Amino acid sequence: MDGALRFVSPAGWTEKKPCPEDVRSYLHKAVDFISDYYKSVESLPVLPDVKPGYLQRELQAAPPASSASFDVAMKELRAAVVPGMTHWASPNFFAFFPSTNSAAAIAGDLIASAMNTVGFTWQANPAATEMEVLALDWLALLQRLPASFMNRTAAGRGTGGGVILGTTSEAMLGVSGLPRLAVYAADQTHSTFFKACRLAGFDPANIRSIPTGAETDYALDPAKLLEIMRADVDAVLVPTYICATVGTTSSNAVDPVGAIADVAAVFNAWVHVDAAYAGSACICPEFRHHLAGGERVDSISMSPHKWLMTCLDCTCLWVRDTHRLTGSLETNPEYLKNDASESGTVTDLKDMQVGVGRRFRGLKLWMVMRTYGAAKLQEHIRSDVAMAKMFEDNVRSDDRFEVVVPRNFALVCFRIKPRHGMTEEVADEANRELMERLNRTGKAYLAHTVVGGKFVLRFAVGSSLQEERHVRSAWELIKKTTAEIMEEIVVE
Numbered sequence: 001m002d003g004a005l006r007f008v009s010p011a012g013w014t015e016k017k018p019c020p021e022d023v024r025s026y027l028h029k030a031v032d033f034i035s036d037y038y039k040s041v042e043s044l045p046v047l048p049d050v051k052p053g054y055l056q057r058e059l060q061a062a063p064p065a066s067s068a069s070f071d072v073a074m075k076e077l078r079a080a081v082v083p084g085m086t087h088w089a090s091p092n093f094f095a096f097f098p099s100t101n102s103a104a105a106i107a108g109d110l111i112a113s114a115m116n117t118v119g120f121t122w123q124a125n126p127a128a129t130e131m132e133v134l135a136l137d138w139l140a141l142l143q144r145l146p147a148s149f150m151n152r153t154a155a156g157r158g159t160g161g162g163v164i165l166g167t168t169s170e171a172m173l174g175v176s177g178l179p180r181l182a183v184y185a186a187d188q189t190h191s192t193f194f195k196a197c198r199l200a201g202f203d204p205a206n207i208r209s210i211p212t213g214a215e216t217d218y219a220l221d222p223a224k225l226l227e228i229m230r231a232d233v234d235a236v237l238v239p240t241y242i243c244a245t246v247g248t249t250s251s252n253a254v255d256p257v258g259a260i261a262d263v264a265a266v267f268n269a270w271v272h273v274d275a276a277y278a279g280s281a282c283i284c285p286e287f288r289h290h291l292a293g294g295e296r297v298d299s300i301s302m303s304p305h306k307w308l309m310t311c312l313d314c315t316c317l318w319v320r321d322t323h324r325l326t327g328s329l330e331t332n333p334e335y336l337k338n339d340a341s342e343s344g345t346v347t348d349l350k351d352m353q354v355g356v357g358r359r360f361r362g363l364k365l366w367m368v369m370r371t372y373g374a375a376k377l378q379e380h381i382r383s384d385v386a387m388a389k390m391f392e393d394n395v396r397s398d399d400r401f402e403v404v405v406p407r408n409f410a411l412v413c414f415r416i417k418p419r420h421g422m423t424e425e426v427a428d429e430a431n432r433e434l435m436e437r438l439n440r441t442g443k444a445y446l447a448h449t450v451v452g453g454k455f456v457l458r459f460a461v462g463s464s465l466q467e468e469r470h471v472r473s474a475w476e477l478i479k480k481t482t483a484e485i486m487e488e489i490v491v492e
């Protein structure tokens, strides 16, 4: 190799023709596109008006036989792809949880993609491995996670550590299944928990979904958990794994981590905390109490790709004893053997995940923290929470609506409440109609959930470009649409 970079060039890829200029030119075009996109995304319909199969009709069915200018792909991107996109980056996006992003994260992801390394072992990419370890330790420090989860503490290298995975679903895997093992979570736990348990080999009959109710604001009741685990022991099952959620997807309920850890200790069961969304808030001291008791759990995961200005995919998993993870996931084929791995002084991140190959995800996360710093990141969380509070206050001050569960972070669960003899069924229908009409406008996108048997709208504040004015406009649109629906209900 003569030191020159080799990239595919449509102008004619000769064997050693270096094309860094193509990289420069394509990426300049891509960066211009991204910058323009961020400027204009607010004016695009947040939910596209396309029918299944639309893209096949827009683009040619077979791959081209010959090369084309990069401009052709960019043109088709603009003409065919963008109109079919749901714009998660739109400030009018209030559905699910936000997928927040930032210039630093995009840059980090771009550079990582360009370098395209596959750091399965420390030796396969020392900087990527150490960057990931460092970024995880930094984030643990920002959240004040117990030192036992950190790779390096003031006292030196500990037994804890982490890994950056693609999704929370991967973070929940790691305990191998046997027929008599039982696992537990609240019925509000993300469906991915139940999927992960099936993948890990647990008998579906021993996967417990524990009912929750309004009396605990839909959080897991430790007394109920204890009762069910005892009954399982009586049935000669082995309670093995509990998933507690801090900020459930449906309504942002917070399971009591410390009390659940106490119950788990009776049975020596593993406790995992899924803080996929709300973990980001714990970089602010006022939210850290939600993780109280974390020093007694075995693993914690959270996704900066949800609420910490870091683009997909970036799920951080910390474990208190990394050996319990590497013990089941370690592989040692001849072709990966090297002195560094054998010295035992380095982390080979392939041993903390299901796959072998891995992206350099640590870079974008580190770039976000390095660029914005704790104060700016805290400000980002607090401003979203303040906007959500403003929306919640609006809802509470209008007696056509109710806030269905207390707001813990930046998600408001609300609905048109049944009034003037309106039945629950009619109220549910009215709320569904409200959501569908809002989403059809293209000016707002909200998702729903069912809490306590009621159809509830979820208003999740936090999309990266969101400002108070977007929340205010959405509220005006909600009020106007509700008035129209109410009138129709009365007329009928």
Ligand SMILES: Cc1ncc(COP(=O)(O)O)c(C=O)c1O
Binding pocket: 097, 166, 167, 168, 169, 170, 190, 192, 245, 247, 248, 249, 274, 275, 276, 277, 303, 315
């Ligand atoms: C609390 C919680 N856990 C897990 C998930 C699933 O995350 P992933 O798509 O990263 O597997 C979500 C997604 O919204 C979530 O909110």
